[in-house]
Amino acid sequence: MAKVLVVGGAGYVGSAAARYFEDHGHEVWILDDLSTGHLSFVQDRERWFEADCGDLDVVEPFLKSQRFDGVFHFAAKSLVAESVAHPELYRESNVHKMERLLEACARAGISRFIFSSTCAVYGDPGDAPITEKTPFKPMSPYGETKRDAEALLEKFVARGISSIALRYFNASGAESKYRVGELHEPESHLIPNVIRAALGARPVSVFGDDYPTSDGTCVRDYIHVSDLAEAHWLAFEKLLGAEAPFFDAVNLGSGTGYSVREIVTAIEKAIGGSIETVICPRRPGDPPKLVADTSYARAFLGFQPKRGLDTIVRSALAWEHQRLQPKRAVFLDRDGTINQDPGYLNDHEALVLLPRVIDALKKLRNAGYLFFVVSNQSGIGRGRITRDQIRRIHGRLDQMLQDEGLRIESYALCFHHPDEKCECRKPEPKLILDLARRYGISLADSAMVGDKLSDVDAGLNAGCGTVALLLSGNDSNDQLIQIGDRKDVPVFKDLDDWATAQVRFESSP
Numbered sequence: 001m002a003k004v005l006v007v008g009g010a011g012y013v014g015s016a017a018a019r020y021f022e023d024h025g026h027e028v029w030i031l032d033d034l035s036t037g038h039l040s041f042v043q044d045r046e047r048w049f050e051a052d053c054g055d056l057d058v059v060e061p062f063l064k065s066q067r068f069d070g071v072f073h074f075a076a077k078s079l080v081a082e083s084v085a086h087p088e089l090y091r092e093s094n095v096h097k098m099e100r101l102l103e104a105c106a107r108a109g110i111s112r113f114i115f116s117s118t119c120a121v122y123g124d125p126g127d128a129p130i131t132e133k134t135p136f137k138p139m140s141p142y143g144e145t146k147r148d149a150e151a152l153l154e155k156f157v158a159r160g161i162s163s164i165a166l167r168y169f170n171a172s173g174a175e176s177k178y179r180v181g182e183l184h185e186p187e188s189h190l191i192p193n194v195i196r197a198a199l200g201a202r203p204v205s206v207f208g209d210d211y212p213t214s215d216g217t218c219v220r221d222y223i224h225v226s227d228l229a230e231a232h233w234l235a236f237e238k239l240l241g242a243e244a245p246f247f248d249a250v251n252l253g254s255g256t257g258y259s260v261r262e263i264v265t266a267i268e269k270a271i272g273g274s275i276e277t278v279i280c281p282r283r284p285g286d287p288p289k290l291v292a293d294t295s296y297a298r299a300f301l302g303f304q305p306k307r308g309l310d311t312i313v314r315s316a317l318a319w320e321h322q323r324l325q326p327k328r329a330v331f332l333d334r335d336g337t338i339n340q341d342p343g344y345l346n347d348h349e350a351l352v353l354l355p356r357v358i359d360a361l362k363k364l365r366n367a368g369y370l371f372f373v374v375s376n377q378s379g380i381g382r383g384r385i386t387r388d389q390i391r392r393i394h395g396r397l398d399q400m401l402q403d404e405g406l407r408i409e410s411y412a413l414c415f416h417h418p419d420e421k422c423e424c425r426k427p428e429p430k431l432i433l434d435l436a437r438r439y440g441i442s443l444a445d446s447a448m449v450g451d452k453l454s455d456v457d458a459g460l461n462a463g464c465g466t467v468a469l470l471l472s473g474n475d476s477n478d479q480l481i482q483i484g485d486r487k488d489v490p491v492f493k494d495l496d497d498w499a500t501a502q503v504r505f506e507s508s509p
């Protein structure tokens with residue numbers, strides 16, 4: 001068994017890899033800043049560290065305290081169009097942060113590093129399959145940052161770090177248990193977009209049908225995310241067996257190319273219906289054909305993908321169905337609802353759960369509810385709390401709940417000052433609506449509960465079927481005065497008082 005850190009483990013490929021490593025008996029920790037990842041993808045909150053991987057002051061002590069056998073780096077920005085619009089943002093995120101992460105690894109004595117790179121480093125290589133010797137000609141700032149990040153790995157060999165850069169072709173599909181899957185916002189990848197369009201009976205945009213390919217649409221090499229995960233572990237085993245520090249790079253693809261039209265046809269077959277396509281202009285930076293030469297992956301790693309296009313499409317479809325299957329949720333305010341409200345809670349050691357909160361959450365979980373925290377954290381806007389303190393508080397809460405077999409799927413927070421005009425501060429419904437869309441929550445079957453009238457009104461504005469005002473907060477008298485003679489605000493003593501009534505109501509004939 002190895003103990004490893006997965007940086008970016010709340011994202012698409014990173015979370016699938018983390019699950020794969022865990023399933024094979026390894027101790028897996030996840031570090032992610034949740035800028036594009038999802039807390040709901042982090043299953044074990046005891047081995048979870050929310051941080052920016054480029055924050056040396058935070059990451060170095062963490063690495064020193066944990067003594068990992070190796071680090072897998074999946075945390076990068078990966079939207080080509082965004083990289084064209086914001087090249088400096090991409091340089092900071094994908095190159096400078098990685099350099100600081102490598103520095104932290106070197107100082108902590110970590111000598112093994114697996115890096116998610118990309119075939120975008122090669123640019124447009126023409127018709128032939130791409131080998132690791134194909135010259136670098138990145139066509140986007142994104143591809144340039146990956147090239148430069150690989151150069152950093154070569155540099156850190158002298159500091160004792162062995163590394164392998166894995167140049168992915170198109171990661172796709174979902175892991176077999178559907179615990180995690182593709183969930184980008186915005187979604188820029190073909191397969192999920194075709195599936196979503198088909199499920200929503202909308203046409204699919206095809207960007208260019210005049211490329212020099214068999215049917216005029218772009219040809220790409222799709223590799224299943226669980227095959228990618230296996231390849232990462234095989235690469236890590238190479239590092240475990242290294243006698244001296246080295247750097248190497250390996251293409252990860254299937255060796256087979258499929259055109260956009262062929263993908264659409266495969267999804268039509270899986271869905272059993274036809275999908276309308278609309279031809280749009282070519283996108284800048286899209287080469288006609290990108291297909292991997294897989295011989296080095298086979299020779300060096302002993303890696304051969306096991307899952308073909310059928311499995312990719314079927315698993316992606318199953319994941320999307322599951323994601324959109326209507327679920328019910330309780331949206332919870334935090335301070336005064338779950339924990340005591342000291343005004344501005346800024347010390348995770350001072351987090352104290354309110355009485356019977358665990359009992360209440362267990363009843364609701366057994367009734368099939370997911371939990372989300374929806375919280376106004378204006379202390380950030382007022383400069384009285386830092387984001388790092390908020391992370392620690394949520395880490396502490398996650399641990400307290402995990403001990404009881406409970407978990408918060410995700411935290412949705414407004415950080416704005418109350419005087420700022422923002423769209424997310426309760427009673428605005430935006431935070432709830434965003435969660436509902438992302439997680440397939442049926443709002444009519446869901447509830448918003450909190451100790452402030454603004455919580456209740458956010459729930460009503462979002463269309464929650466149930467709302468409740470709890471008198472467990474600091475200024476319950478004031479809230480009761482504000483309610484006046486409103487009839488749409490059910491009042492309960494505390495979370496357990498409401499949960500008991502709610503569950504009893506639902507189970508009554």
Ligand SMILES: [Zn+2]
Pocket residue numbers: 414415416422423424425
């Ligand atoms: Zn806000």
